[in-house]
Structures are given as C-alpha cells and as structure tokens.
Amino acid sequence: MKILVVDDEQDVRVLFEQRFRKEMRTGEMEFAFAFSGEEALVFMEQHNHEAVLILSDINMPGMSGLQLLEKIKQHYAAPPPIVMMITAYGDEENFNTAKRLGADDFLTKPVDFISLKDKLKSITT
Amino acid sequence: MINKILRISLLLLLVSTKGVAADFISDSLRSVYAGTNNDSIKVKALLELAKHKRQNLNQRDSAIIVFNNALLLAQQKGLYKQQAEVALQLGIAYRIANLELNKAYQLTQNAIMLCRQYQYKALEADLLLLLSNLLVNKSDSAKLLIEQAIRISLQANLAEQQINAFTRKGEFYITVNADSARLYLYKALAVARQSQLPDKEAALLQRMAAIYSINFGGDSANYFMTEAINVVRNNNLVDQELRLLRNRISSETGFFNRDSFEINFDRILTLCRQYKRDSITFMLVFAQASRDIGNYPKSLQVYFTALRANELLKDTAAIQNNLYGIGLCYQSITDYKKSNEYLYEAKKYGNKNPFINIFVHDDLAKNYLLLKQPDSCRYYAEKSYRLAAIFYGGEAKIYGGVLNDLGSIYFELGEDSIAINYLRRSYIDFTKNQVQYLNFCHTTMSMAKYFNKKGMSDSTFIYAKLCFNTSRDKGFLSFLSESSELIADYYQKKHNSDSAFYYQQTGFTAFKTLYSNESTREFQNLALAEQQRKEELEKEKETYKSKIRTNILLGSLFTLAVIIFFLYRNNRQKQKAKFKIEEAYNQLKSTQSQLVHSEKMASLGELTAGIAHEIQNPLNFVNNFSEVNKELLAEMNEDILKGNYEEVKTLAKNVTDNEEKIIFHGKRADAIVKGMLQHSRNSNGVKEPTDINALCDEYLRLAYHGLRARDKLFNATIKTDLDAAVGKVPVVPQDLGRVVLNLITNAFYVVDEKSKQHLTGYEPTVTVSTKKINNKVEIRVSDNGSGIPQKVLDKIFQPFFTTKPTGQGTGLGLSLSYDIIKAHGGELKVETKEGEGSTFIITLPA
Structure with missing residues (x-):
C-alpha cells in the first residue's frame, strides 16, 4: 500500500524518508509526496485510484487539506482511501470539520513519529 | 398668633427642604422676625436664620453674629430652653469654624448647668457631646462626658441622643481601636433601626463603611455603603441618597466603587431630574472619576456638557474647576499643549476657586515637565506650593494631594531631596488622616520610583506593593500597570520568576485595558460625530x-x-x-x-x-x-x-x-x-537597501497564515510574480512592510467577503507581483474581489474611512500607507473595476 504525504513544506519529504528509512528499505512501506492539494489529486488520477493511505496537512496555500479531503471522499467512492489529517492547530473546529468530511484520523503537529509508525503499521499490515 | 405660628412652622419646613432659593428663606425669616411681638418666635426666627447661614461657607461669620443676637435675646427674656438650644447651635458653629474654642467651652458649660436646673434631658445630652467634641486634646475628660451623655439618654429613653452618644463614642475609638469603634457604632445602629430613624441609620452605615475603608476592608465598606443607599432609597430621603451616591462615584473618597459607578451616576441624574436638584456638581465628580479610571472619552463628554451648563449659569468657580478637568483629560491622553490651553483658561479665573487654582499651577508644571521645559515647570511648581501654603494656612499644613504631585515633579526634575521630603509628608498625611485611594496610590508609586532610582530595592518593593494592592482593589489601571512593573522587576532580581511573571501579566493586562481599542474607538466616534455635524452645517449654509x-x-x-x-x-x-x-x-x-x-x-x-x-x-x-x-x-x-x-x-x-x-x-x-x-519596533525612519521581493514574500506568508489561524474557513489562492531584476531598493523596511501587509490583508479581506456570496466558479485569488521599470520599482497587489465602487474611490485614502463593520478596521490603514509611500518619494495608486477586483500599485524610486 502506498502512503501519499501531502504538505506544502518540501522538507517534509526528506524528513519522512529519514524517519521511515528502515521501512522503506525493507519495502514494508512505500511513500509518495505531493506539495499541494491539487498535486495530490493529479497523483490520484495518474495512479488510477490505486489503494492509498493519505496523510495530509490542513493548512496549505490554494486547496486546503480539508477541501482535498472532501474531494477525495466524494470522488473516490470505491473503496475510499484512508485519510489522516495533520494540522498545527489542534482546535475543535478543524477537528469537527475533518470528522464531518470523513477523515479517518486527526493528528496535531508536532507529529509523534513513533506513534504514527505504529498506526501506519497496524493499517498497512 | 396662631397665624404666625403656622407661618413659622411652614417656613421651618421650607428650611429643611433644600432647593428652595436661599435668599427667599433668609428674607422670609427676617420678615417673621420683624413682624412679630412674640419673643419666642423672634428667637426661633433668628436661630433658624443663623443655622441657615452656618451651612454656607462664606456666611459663617455672620451666622455667629446672628446666633449671638439670638442668645442675647433669649437671655434677656428669660427663655431658658431656647437659650440652651441657641448655645448648643452656636457652640457647634464655633467648632465647625475652629474658632474661639474656649469661649465655646464656657458657653456650653453654662448651658449644661441651665439644662440640669430645668431638666432639659435631651438638650443636656446634646450639650455634653458637644463639650466632649470641644475637648480636642483631652481624651479622658472627653470620654467621661460621652459616658454621661449615654447615661442620660438611656435613662430618659431618648433615641436620637442615644444614637449620637454611641456614635460619638465609636468615633472616639476610630484611630485607636477599630473593633471598639465598630462595637459602639453597631449599638447606635441598633437604636436607629429600633426607633425607625432611617436618616440616622444611613448615616451610621456610611460611618461603618468609612471605618472599614480606612482599614482597607474594601468588601465590608462596599456592603455598608450599599446598605446605606438601600435605607435612604426605601425611605425616600432624596438629598441623603444624593450625598451617598456622590461619595460612591467620587474617586477621591474611600467609598468609590468602580463596578457600580455608572449605574449610580444614572441614578443621580434621574433623581436630579425628578426632584429638581442641581446635577452639574455631580457631573464634575463623575467626569473626574471617569478620567481617573481611564475612560477619557466619557470624561471629556461629561465635562463639556457641564461646562456649557456652567457657562449659562455664569458660575465662575465651577467653570474654573471644569476647565481644569478638561485640561487634565488632555494631559492624560498626552496632548500637553492642548492641556495647557485649558489650564491657562482656568488660570484666568485666579482665586475664584482657590483650591483648584493650586492644582492648575501644579498641572501646568507637570505639562511643562513633559514638554521638556524645566524652567517653566519649576516656576509653576514653586507658585503652586506658595498658593497651597496660603490656602492651607502654613507650609506644615499643606494637603498630601498637593505634596505628592509636587514631589513627583521635583523627582522628575532631578531634585531628589525636595522630592522625598514632599512625598514623605504626603505619605504621613494620607496614613494619618482618612485614606484617599487615588492619592495614596500616587504617593506610594512616586516613593517606589524614588527608591528604585536610589537602588534601594526592598523599599521600592514595599511602596510598589502598597500601591499595587490599592490600585487593584479600586481599579486604577495606570497605577496598577506601573506598580506591577516595579514588583515584577524586584522578583526578577530575586530570581523568583513565577511571581515576576504573575506581576508582569497583571501589569500588561491593566495596560491593555487602559489603552484598549474600545476607548480609542470611542474617541474616533466622537471625532466622527463632530465631522458629520460640520458637514450638515455646511449643507445648511448652502440652503x-x-x-x-x-x-x-x-x-x-x-x-x-x-x-x-x-x-x-x-x-x-x-x-x-x-x-x-x-x-x-x-x-x-x-x-x-x-x-x-x-x-x-x-x-x-x-x-x-x-x-x-x-x-x-x-x-x-x-x-x-x-x-x-x-x-x-x-x-x-x-x-x-x-x-x-x-x-x-x-x-x-x-x-x-x-x-x-x-x-x-x-x-x-x-x-x-x-x-x-x-x-x-518604532520605525527609526532610516532607509536601508532592502530586498523587495523577500519583503513581499515574507509579509504575504505572514498575512496569509495570520488570517488562516484566525478564520479556519478562510482560503485563497496566492500567486506571486516577482521580478528578480528588482533587487535591493533603499526603503525603511518596517514602514514599507506595514504598507505591503496592509494592502495584502485588505486584498484577502475582500476576496473572502466575495467568496462568502458562494458564486459558482469563483476562486478567491490574491496576486503579488514586482517589476523593475526603468529607474523605478513597482509592487502590485491585486485581488479578484468586488472592486471599489466609484463613489467611495476618492475617499479610500482618507483617514477614518473604512468599509469594514465597526470594530474591524481603524480606517487608518490605507491613509497611513499613503503617507508612508509619499515619504519614500513614491506613489500609491489604485486601479479598480466594479465586480472584477482591484489592484493597488506602489511605485518607488529605485
């Protein structure tokens, strides 16, 4: 299963590659990166809706993570990918909107990579 | 005969009712005196006339003469009871005026003998209390006299005298033993309640409040004041209620209560309207209190209303006080020149109001200090001190409120020894006599500053803490913020960072409240209202x-x-x-x-x-x-x-x-x-070569995330088109940053407004672009919002113009931006199409 990470910060890619280097080396996890909501949608289109787990930041210029979430959950109905939202603002409003739009999980920055790793492992295996 | 008695009782009724013209009462009493052959009525008329005069500060001397005439007449005609009555009132008059106390003592003693002879119990008790009051420095004898009065009033079952005697005994203990004082006042209170004398009851409750307020028992003082007001209100004692309420709204008394003072002022105005009492003096008290707690717009508004009324009445002493108050308002908002204008106006009235005149000079000194004109400052400070010495009858008797002001002025002038001398005298005055909270804060704060300068940190802490406690209880925000700062410093030095943080926070909150948008906005509204009136007037002129x-x-x-x-x-x-x-x-x-x-x-x-x-x-x-x-x-x-x-x-x-x-x-x-x-940071106004593209990019991000953080639903597409040829341009970076930020924030605001209309296919977009054109640099901030309507287009750079709802914009952003760009030798223009969007263009010389 591919994991698509969506964040406007370019260094997020490097960070994930380092944090999950062992899992990537063993092929246990496969990561792809998109730097905006729009790019994420293009990626989904190109990869023909293959089963992915999406980790998306909320606060991005242009299409926000929440808008991306809405689009994904509407258009990719069978089966809908798992979407986890990440945001710097752990407030209730964001949380509720994300839940309403069908987010499967909600993480706040700074991300605890150890628990994230556990979560991803339990989903992907 | 019956007719005359009727007439005089009617008059006496009038005398007890305030609001009847004073001249009318005096004239009527004189005509009663002249028109009767009954000596008893003559004495009574004279006595009432004198009592009436005694109320008025300027007529105390003539009151004493009339009392003496009445006394003589009663003596000659053998009217013993009246003789004792007159003696009592005359003794009180001497006591009030602090004159001829020995003569008063003799007079009272004689009257007491007379009462014993003829068994006038009530009068005897009254006279005994007066006598104890005349014995200022002989406390043992005074106590004995009070005990005698209590005994007589209990024996003869005289409620009023019991109340007076217990009160007097309570007061006797006030400075020595507050608990005993309270005990006797409670006794008096019980009698007043039992005998249903609401006016006495209220007065006693106020006395209780005073005792608690001297001893810093704010809550208890509050409770007793509220009780007192309830009692007079339930019994329709209008004038007494007004007096109590006046204490309640006056920041100079210990009864001041910040939470209820606007409600109390409204109540005063209602009472004045309903019962035809003069409301102007209350307005001045209210305006002063509003100023003291930092509500300057309200204060100014009330001062101006009162000033118009006083000018109509030609009440010069009040006008002087009024002008002085306005001057202080401007001083508080740091417009010292304007403040001086009003103070000079007030000074023109000289000694019409000698008390105010002292402070007019004192505050002129303060303003000149702040305007950095030390010579003028010193001149007015010295003059103020001299006026005070004359007013209070000698340097040693000068009131603490004058001393602390002058002390802090001399402190700022660097004359430390004069400063601390004045401040110490002031501190002693306030701790010895009744506490005046605002002044107390002032004195303790100044002393804290003095010790801080001298590096004596423990003394600094003690006085700052005294100031802090009182200003926090009373809501004097500026003192609260100042004292917190010194205390926080103290704890910082002691490495007690928790306490330091607490005081810093308290101070900062006070400061923020003091200079909140609220009060500036009210100022702005006041200014706008004036402008509107101006425009209406011009229209009228056209017609x-x-x-x-x-x-x-x-x-x-x-x-x-x-x-x-x-x-x-x-x-x-x-x-x-x-x-x-x-x-x-x-x-x-x-x-x-x-x-x-x-x-x-x-x-x-x-x-x-x-x-x-x-x-x-x-x-x-x-x-x-x-x-x-x-x-x-x-x-x-x-x-x-x-x-x-x-x-x-x-x-x-x-x-x-x-x-x-x-x-x-x-x-x-x-x-x-x-x-x-x-x-x-304050802009230093120095131009330095600045990377314009980096600056635009930075503020774009900040503005975007700022909005996003505050409004989760906000979203917009950002486009940038930055020309690398722009490079570094000499500008004041803080100032230009402010302009760019302002334009971008505005752009985000308008696209957000438009996106709330849910138009299909609408994508809110803000574009920032830079371009080098010949020897100029252009920064464009474009939005695809609703555009600017033609009719407001020429107003958008005017100060105070805003299309945002009240409270959301100061209406100064674009006007300041315009000024900043002009100061850079550049131009700020706008291109707009209604329904399609606007572009703001900054052009700067490269």
Missing part, C-alpha cells in the same frame, strides 16, 4: 445661500430686509460652524496619535497568529531532524563495530544533510522573530 438668491430675484424692499436678516443669521451660523469645525479639528488631532498607535498594534495582532504558525513549522523540523540524527549516529556506531564502512559513509552523509536542514530551519525561525521585532 441659506440659495434662498438668498431667490429673494434677490424678487427685488422688493421686503426681500431686502429678509436678505439682511438671513445674512445676519448666516454670519452667526458661520461663526458657530467655525467654532464647531475648530472643535472637531482639535479633537481629531488629539485622537490621531492614539489611533496611529492602535493601528500599529492591530496590524501586529494580525501578524502574531501568522507568526506562531510560521515559527511552529521550522521548529518542528529542527526537532525532528535532531532526533533522526541521534538515531542515525547510533546506527553508525553499530556499523562501525561491524566494520560495515560503506553503510557508515551513507549514514554520515545523511547526518550532514540533516544538520544543514537544522541550520536552515533554525535560521528561518530566527528571521521570523527578527521580522516581528522589527515590525513592533
């Missing part, structure tokens, strides 16, 4: 002119007369308009500096949320990459032990790369903090 033209066409003699009449009116109208315009202009000027400050703070507020987000991201990277490096290094050690050197090489490269990331994001956070400090 008059057109009428005149029509009349000329008619050409008749009659119309000529009308013309003359209208011209006259017009002229008067013009003069009125001129006055109002000037007033409005002055008010505008005084608010401007405050508003500029608040605009800056507002834009800082817009930034902080964005900054928090902007810092969060780089910090996350720093933390994460550091953790990863730790893991990598552990792995590396293992590989070294295994001899797996190829892997070690790869890991080492990863570590190096990560280090670079750490450094990069660390610097990024650093730059953001620097940028924030730069924005909040």
Whole structure:
C-alpha cells in the first residue's frame, strides 16, 4: 500500500524518508509526496485510484487539506482511501470539520513519529 | 398668633427642604422676625436664620453674629430652653469654624448647668457631646462626658441622643481601636433601626463603611455603603441618597466603587431630574472619576456638557474647576499643549476657586515637565506650593494631594531631596488622616520610583506593593500597570520568576485595558460625530445661500430686509460652524496619535497568529531532524563495530544533510522573530537597501497564515510574480512592510467577503507581483474581489474611512500607507473595476 504525504513544506519529504528509512528499505512501506492539494489529486488520477493511505496537512496555500479531503471522499467512492489529517492547530473546529468530511484520523503537529509508525503499521499490515 | 405660628412652622419646613432659593428663606425669616411681638418666635426666627447661614461657607461669620443676637435675646427674656438650644447651635458653629474654642467651652458649660436646673434631658445630652467634641486634646475628660451623655439618654429613653452618644463614642475609638469603634457604632445602629430613624441609620452605615475603608476592608465598606443607599432609597430621603451616591462615584473618597459607578451616576441624574436638584456638581465628580479610571472619552463628554451648563449659569468657580478637568483629560491622553490651553483658561479665573487654582499651577508644571521645559515647570511648581501654603494656612499644613504631585515633579526634575521630603509628608498625611485611594496610590508609586532610582530595592518593593494592592482593589489601571512593573522587576532580581511573571501579566493586562481599542474607538466616534455635524452645517449654509438668491430675484424692499436678516443669521451660523469645525479639528488631532498607535498594534495582532504558525513549522523540523540524527549516529556506531564502512559513509552523509536542514530551519525561525521585532519596533525612519521581493514574500506568508489561524474557513489562492531584476531598493523596511501587509490583508479581506456570496466558479485569488521599470520599482497587489465602487474611490485614502463593520478596521490603514509611500518619494495608486477586483500599485524610486 502506498502512503501519499501531502504538505506544502518540501522538507517534509526528506524528513519522512529519514524517519521511515528502515521501512522503506525493507519495502514494508512505500511513500509518495505531493506539495499541494491539487498535486495530490493529479497523483490520484495518474495512479488510477490505486489503494492509498493519505496523510495530509490542513493548512496549505490554494486547496486546503480539508477541501482535498472532501474531494477525495466524494470522488473516490470505491473503496475510499484512508485519510489522516495533520494540522498545527489542534482546535475543535478543524477537528469537527475533518470528522464531518470523513477523515479517518486527526493528528496535531508536532507529529509523534513513533506513534504514527505504529498506526501506519497496524493499517498497512 | 396662631397665624404666625403656622407661618413659622411652614417656613421651618421650607428650611429643611433644600432647593428652595436661599435668599427667599433668609428674607422670609427676617420678615417673621420683624413682624412679630412674640419673643419666642423672634428667637426661633433668628436661630433658624443663623443655622441657615452656618451651612454656607462664606456666611459663617455672620451666622455667629446672628446666633449671638439670638442668645442675647433669649437671655434677656428669660427663655431658658431656647437659650440652651441657641448655645448648643452656636457652640457647634464655633467648632465647625475652629474658632474661639474656649469661649465655646464656657458657653456650653453654662448651658449644661441651665439644662440640669430645668431638666432639659435631651438638650443636656446634646450639650455634653458637644463639650466632649470641644475637648480636642483631652481624651479622658472627653470620654467621661460621652459616658454621661449615654447615661442620660438611656435613662430618659431618648433615641436620637442615644444614637449620637454611641456614635460619638465609636468615633472616639476610630484611630485607636477599630473593633471598639465598630462595637459602639453597631449599638447606635441598633437604636436607629429600633426607633425607625432611617436618616440616622444611613448615616451610621456610611460611618461603618468609612471605618472599614480606612482599614482597607474594601468588601465590608462596599456592603455598608450599599446598605446605606438601600435605607435612604426605601425611605425616600432624596438629598441623603444624593450625598451617598456622590461619595460612591467620587474617586477621591474611600467609598468609590468602580463596578457600580455608572449605574449610580444614572441614578443621580434621574433623581436630579425628578426632584429638581442641581446635577452639574455631580457631573464634575463623575467626569473626574471617569478620567481617573481611564475612560477619557466619557470624561471629556461629561465635562463639556457641564461646562456649557456652567457657562449659562455664569458660575465662575465651577467653570474654573471644569476647565481644569478638561485640561487634565488632555494631559492624560498626552496632548500637553492642548492641556495647557485649558489650564491657562482656568488660570484666568485666579482665586475664584482657590483650591483648584493650586492644582492648575501644579498641572501646568507637570505639562511643562513633559514638554521638556524645566524652567517653566519649576516656576509653576514653586507658585503652586506658595498658593497651597496660603490656602492651607502654613507650609506644615499643606494637603498630601498637593505634596505628592509636587514631589513627583521635583523627582522628575532631578531634585531628589525636595522630592522625598514632599512625598514623605504626603505619605504621613494620607496614613494619618482618612485614606484617599487615588492619592495614596500616587504617593506610594512616586516613593517606589524614588527608591528604585536610589537602588534601594526592598523599599521600592514595599511602596510598589502598597500601591499595587490599592490600585487593584479600586481599579486604577495606570497605577496598577506601573506598580506591577516595579514588583515584577524586584522578583526578577530575586530570581523568583513565577511571581515576576504573575506581576508582569497583571501589569500588561491593566495596560491593555487602559489603552484598549474600545476607548480609542470611542474617541474616533466622537471625532466622527463632530465631522458629520460640520458637514450638515455646511449643507445648511448652502440652503441659506440659495434662498438668498431667490429673494434677490424678487427685488422688493421686503426681500431686502429678509436678505439682511438671513445674512445676519448666516454670519452667526458661520461663526458657530467655525467654532464647531475648530472643535472637531482639535479633537481629531488629539485622537490621531492614539489611533496611529492602535493601528500599529492591530496590524501586529494580525501578524502574531501568522507568526506562531510560521515559527511552529521550522521548529518542528529542527526537532525532528535532531532526533533522526541521534538515531542515525547510533546506527553508525553499530556499523562501525561491524566494520560495515560503506553503510557508515551513507549514514554520515545523511547526518550532514540533516544538520544543514537544522541550520536552515533554525535560521528561518530566527528571521521570523527578527521580522516581528522589527515590525513592533518604532520605525527609526532610516532607509536601508532592502530586498523587495523577500519583503513581499515574507509579509504575504505572514498575512496569509495570520488570517488562516484566525478564520479556519478562510482560503485563497496566492500567486506571486516577482521580478528578480528588482533587487535591493533603499526603503525603511518596517514602514514599507506595514504598507505591503496592509494592502495584502485588505486584498484577502475582500476576496473572502466575495467568496462568502458562494458564486459558482469563483476562486478567491490574491496576486503579488514586482517589476523593475526603468529607474523605478513597482509592487502590485491585486485581488479578484468586488472592486471599489466609484463613489467611495476618492475617499479610500482618507483617514477614518473604512468599509469594514465597526470594530474591524481603524480606517487608518490605507491613509497611513499613503503617507508612508509619499515619504519614500513614491506613489500609491489604485486601479479598480466594479465586480472584477482591484489592484493597488506602489511605485518607488529605485
């Protein structure tokens, strides 16, 4: 299963590659990166809706993570990918909107990579 | 005979009712005196006339003469009871005026003998109390006399005398033993309640409140005052209620209560209207209190209303007080020149109000100090001291409120020994006599500052803490914020950072409240109201002119007369308009500096949320990459032990790369903090070569994240088109940053407004672009909002113009931006199409 990470910060890619280097080396996890909501949608289109787990930041210029979430959950109905939202603002409003739009999980920055790793492992295996 | 008795009882009723013209009462009493042959009525008339005069400060001497006449008459005609009555009242008059106390003592003693002879119990008790009161410094004898009065009043079952005697005994203990004082006042209170004497009951409750307020028992004092007001209100004692309420709204008394003072003022106005009492004096008290707690707009408004009323009444002493109050308001909002104008106006009235005159000079000194004119300052400070010495009858008797003001002035002038001398005398005055909270704060704060300067930190702490406690209880925000600062410093030095933080927070909150948007906005509204009135007046003028033209066409003699009449009116109208315009202009000027400050703070507020987000991201990277490096290094050690050197090489490269990331994001956070400090700092006005593209990019991000943080639903597409040829341009970076931020924030605001209309296919977009054109640089901020309607287009750069709902904009952003760009020798223009959007274009010389 591919994991698509969506964040406007370019260094997020490097960070994930380092944090999950062992899992990537063993092929246990496969990561792809998109730097905006729009790019994420293009990626989904190109990869023909293959089963992915999406980790998306909320606060991005242009299409926000929440808008991306809405689009994904509407258009990719069978089966809908798992979407986890990440945001710097752990407030209730964001949380509720994300839940309403069908987010499967909600993480706040700074991300605890150890628990994230556990979560991803339990989903992907 | 019956007729006359009726007449005099009617008059006596009048005397007890205030609000009847004073002259009328005096004249009537004189005519009663002249029109009767009954000696008893004659004495009674004289006695009432004298009592009436005694109430008036200026007529005390003549009151004493009339009392003596009444006494003589009663003596000659053998009217013993009246003789004792007059003696009692005359003794009180001497006591009040602090005159001929020995003579008063003799007189009272004789009267007491008379009462014993003829068994006038009530009078005897009254006289005994008076006698105890006359024995100022002989406390044992005084106590005995009070005991005697209590005994007589209990034996004869005289409620009023019991109350007076217990009260007197309570007061006797006030300075020595507060508990005993309260005990006797409670006894008096019980009698008053039992005998249903509500006026006495209320007066006693107020006395209780006073005792508690002297001993810093704020809550209990509050309780008793509320009780007292309830009692008088339930019994319709209007004047007593007004007196109590006056204490309640006066920041100079210990009864001041910030929470209820506006409600109490409303109640006063209602009572004055309903019972035809004079409300002006209350207005002055209220205006002063509003000023003391930092509500300057309210204070000014009430002062101006009172001033108009006083001018109509030609009450010069009140006008002087009024002008002085307005001067202080302007002083509080740091417009010292304007303040001086009003103080000089007040000074013209000289000793019409000798008490105020002292402070007029004192505050002139203060203003000159702040205007950095030490010579003028010293001149007025000395003059104020001399006036005070005359007013209070000698240097040693000068009131603490004058001394603390002058003390802090001399402190600022650097004359420390005079300063501390005055301040100490003032402190003693306030701790020995009744506490006046505001003044007490002033004195203790000044002393704290003095000790702080001398480096005596424990003394600084003690006085700052005294000031802090009182100002917190009473809500004197400026003292609260000042004292907190000194206390926080103290704890900082003691390395007690929790306490330091607490005081810093308290001080900051007080400061923020004091200079909140609320009060500046009210100022702004006041200014706007004046401007509107100005415009209406001008319209009116136009109407008059057109009428005149029509009349000329008619050409008749009659119309000529009308013309003359209208011209006259017009002229008067013009003069009125001129006055109002000037007033409005002055008010505008005084608010401007405050508003500029608040605009800056507002834009800082817009930034902080964005900054928090902007810092969060780089910090996350720093933390994460550091953790990863730790893991990598552990792995590396293992590989070294295994001899797996190829892997070690790869890991080492990863570590190096990560280090670079750490450094990069660390610097990024650093730059953001620097940028924030730069924005909040006062602009130094120095131009320096600045990377325009970087500046635009930085503020674009800050504005975007700031809005996003505050409004989760907000979203917009950002486009940038930055021309690398722009490079560095000499500008004042903080100032230009403020302009760019303002334009971008506005752009985001309008696209957000439009997106709330849910138009299909609408994508809110803001574009920032730069371009180098010949020797000029252009910055364009475009939005695809609703555009600017033609009718407001020429107003958008005017100060105070805003299309945002009240409270959301100061209406100064674009006007300040315009001024800043002009100061750079550049231009700020706008292109707009209704329904399609606007572009603001900054052009700067490169």
